[in-house]
Amino acid sequence: MNTKTAHELHSLLAAKKVSSVELTESVFERIEKVEDRVRAYVTLTKEKALQAARKADEKVKKGETLSPLEGIPIALKDNLCTKGTLTTCSSKILANYIPPYNATIIEKLQKIGAVPTGKTNLDEFAMGSSTENSGFHPTHNPWDLNRVPGGSSGGSAAAVAADECILALGSDTGGSIRQPAAFCGVVGLKPTYGRVSRYGLVAFASSLDQIGPLTKDVTDCAILLNAISGHDPKDSTSADLPVPDHRKALVNDAKRFRLGLITELTGKGIDEQVVKAVREAARKLESLGAIVEEVSLPTFEYAVAAYYLIAPAEASSNLARYDGVKYGHRSQEGSDLINMYYNTRREGFGPEVKRRIMLGTYALSAGYYDAYYLKALKVRQLIKEDFDKAFQRFDVLLSPTAPSVSFKIGEKTADPLSMYLSDIATIPVNLAGLPAISLPCGFAEDLPIGLQLIGEAFAEEKLLQVAYTYEQNTEWHKRKPGL
Amino acid sequence: MQIDVEHIARLARLGLTGEEKKLYGCQLARILEHAETLQKLNTDQVPPLTHTLPLKNVLREDKVIPFENTADIVNNAPVEEGQMFKVPKILE
Numbered sequence: 311m312n313t314k315t316a317h318e319l320h321s322l323l324a325a326k327k328v329s330s331v332e333l334t335e336s337v338f339e340r341i342e343k344v345e346d347r348v349r350a351y352v353t354l355t356k357e358k359a360l361q362a363a364r365k366a367d368e369k370v371k372k373g374e375t376l377s378p379l380e381g382i383p384i385a386l387k388d389n390l391c392t393k394g395t396l397t398t399c400s401s402k403i404l405a406n407y408i409p410p411y412n413a414t415i416i417e418k419l420q421k422i423g424a425v426p427t428g429k430t431n432l433d434e435f436a437m438g439s440s441t442e443n444s445g446f447h448p449t450h451n452p453w454d455l456n457r458v459p460g461g462s463s464g465g466s467a468a469a470v471a472a473d474e475c476i477l478a479l480g481s482d483t484g485g486s487i488r489q490p491a492a493f494c495g496v497v498g499l500k501p502t503y504g505r506v507s508r509y510g511l512v513a514f515a516s517s518l519d520q521i522g523p524l525t526k527d528v529t530d531c532a533i534l535l536n537a538i539s540g541h542d543p544k545d546s547t548s549a550d551l552p553v554p555d556h557r558k559a560l561v562n563d564a565k566r567f568r569l570g571l572i573t574e575l576t577g578k579g580i581d582e583q584v585v586k587a588v589r590e591a592a593r594k595l596e597s598l599g600a601i602v603e604e605v606s607l608p609t610f611e612y613a614v615a616a617y618y619l620i621a622p623a624e625a626s627s628n629l630a631r632y633d634g635v636k637y638g639h640r641s642q643e644g645s646d647l648i649n650m651y652y653n654t655r656r657e658g659f660g661p662e663v664k665r666r667i668m669l670g671t672y673a674l675s676a677g678y679y680d681a682y683y684l685k686a687l688k689v690r691q692l693i694k695e696d697f698d699k700a701f702q703r704f705d706v707l708l709s710p711t712a713p714s715v716s717f718k719i720g721e722k723t724a725d726p727l728s729m730y731l732s733d734i735a736t737i738p739v740n741l742a743g744l745p746a747i748s749l750p751c752g753f754a755e756d757l758p759i760g761l762q763l764i765g766e767a768f769a770e771e772k773l774l775q776v777a778y779t780y781e782q783n784t785e786w787h788k789r790k791p792g793l
Numbered sequence: 794m795q796i797d798v799e800h801i802a803r804l805a806r807l808g809l810t811g812e813e814k815k816l817y818g819c820q821l822a823r824i825l826e827h828a829e830t831l832q833k834l835n836t837d838q839v840p841p842l843t844h845t846l847p848l849k850n851v852l853r854e855d856k857v858i859p860f861e862n863t864a865d866i867v868n869n870a871p872v873e874e875g876q877m878f879k880v881p882k883i884l885e
Contacts, residue, residue, distance in 0.1 A: 406869075407869060408865070408868075408869060410860075410862045410863075410865035410866050410869070411860075411862065503845050503846060504846045504848075517843060517844055517845070543853060546848075546851040547844075547846060547848065547851075549846060609834070611830075612830060612831055612833075612834060614827075615827055615828045615830050615831050616831060618824060618827075618828065619828055626805060630806070633806070634871060635870070635871075635878050635880055636866075636869065636870055636878055637869035637870060637871075638869075638871070639871070640871035640872065644881070645881060645882075646881055646882065646883070647880055647881050647882070647883050648806070649808075649881075650880070650881050651806040652806060652807065652808030653808050655805075655806055655807050655808065656807065656808035656809065656810075659807075661813075664807060664809070664813070664817070665817060665820060665821075667805050667807060668798070668801055668802065668805060668807065668817050668821060669821055669824060669825075671801050671804050671805040672796065672801050672821065672825075675800075675801065675804060682825075682828060684841055685831050685832070685836065686828075686831065687841030687842055687843055688834075688836035688839040688840070688841050688842075689831050689834055689836065689839075690841070690842040691836075691839050691840055691841065691842035692834065692836065692839060694842055694845065726820055726823075726824065727823055727824055727827060730824075741845075742845060743845025743846065744845075767845070767846075
């Protein structure tokens, strides 16, 4: 039962073929069985889950109609504030933090009666590409337990792939939904910047962060996107625009879609098997009526360098709030205030977070601001212009989601730069604030490969239609890891 | 590239061990070396892009909305006294 999708289960719940309590129990049985090997979660909320499940079952009993996600178990990345439930960002500095309020999207999910299974592991403060930077424990890829699930939403992606939930939420600052989705063989969408409220998402890099779905198929992705989208007065950067019904985009038809295959991401530096799978996916879409041509975005090669100045700069500012005063860890060492700060932050933050705070502080410091931070913002403008030009000719752009399949645990930890470069295909999208989806498009040595589709701002419907068409005409999404 | 790690750590209020200072010194230098590639692009006429949405000042009514749950805020503090956050002394 726990292997099914949300839309399949919704029909079963409505037809009284299964109850939400039974479904929730089956998810927790699965967690019991595989979690000690996968380690996708940092906190489980079984009591809260069963409570929500019973409520959904009551409604069915009374003959009331269920909303699409009512009674469906969903896992939440542990950087989403949940009132009364630990929200740690997988950081020792927040190990005991219990938010006094809910993120807006958590409020929305509660209102529609979704069942919260627990909080999933991430790279500390969402900084990383492998979930190895978690302050608690690494998460293992369900397809090969010796490999990483990707990151930073590695816990959410692994939980979906291992059927330890039905669907999940993640956040994406430079690829943190899409890259783990690719590594774990599930669907992951980063919405347009501003589509989903960030209120209650613990801030990493505020001009880049977005919350989005990780699901077993494209239909569930559209359903979850519907549930979380929309303007929020509590997030002044959320867009005050009407939200379409994304399910209407689930049409099995790619005819007349102009697709641009990104030259810079289908050549040098990208694993051959990954390129082959993506080219085959492009041919498949062509055979389904789409028009596919190559497109060059020459500034792409500068995106990682620009990102690793902009994101750490914003992070160094956002993370100044962890000072041992209002919440979180406080050092027992140091008798005055300034030494309390030094020691609290030394003890509470892990190595990657410290590295990025240092990098960001440097990029913003007197004498270097223009050369690094400002320069990076100008390059960001050029990257956006490259996209604008491409979208004059194309509806959707295609690329691999990641330059390789999942790598081994420990393989890249010694060399931060090589880890950063694994985000080469996803980072430009965040810099330009665009929506993009990753979906399974093949396997290399039994490890999933992700296809990335990139759209214009607020054109999620186009992405979903092309993704849905591809999915309906392929079988990749039906494969399951042999846990 | 020479980076004054101690100065940066001080700005960031980050206590670092001697080993960490050495490690971050090397790693930052390598990352910044990669960042130097940006200098190849001419950006003299390019405006900086801080934000991707065409948003200007977002204003709302200046209205007080009480937050009922202040006890839970204070409960998260490592050290508190009544409704206040307690900190080590600032002045002798």
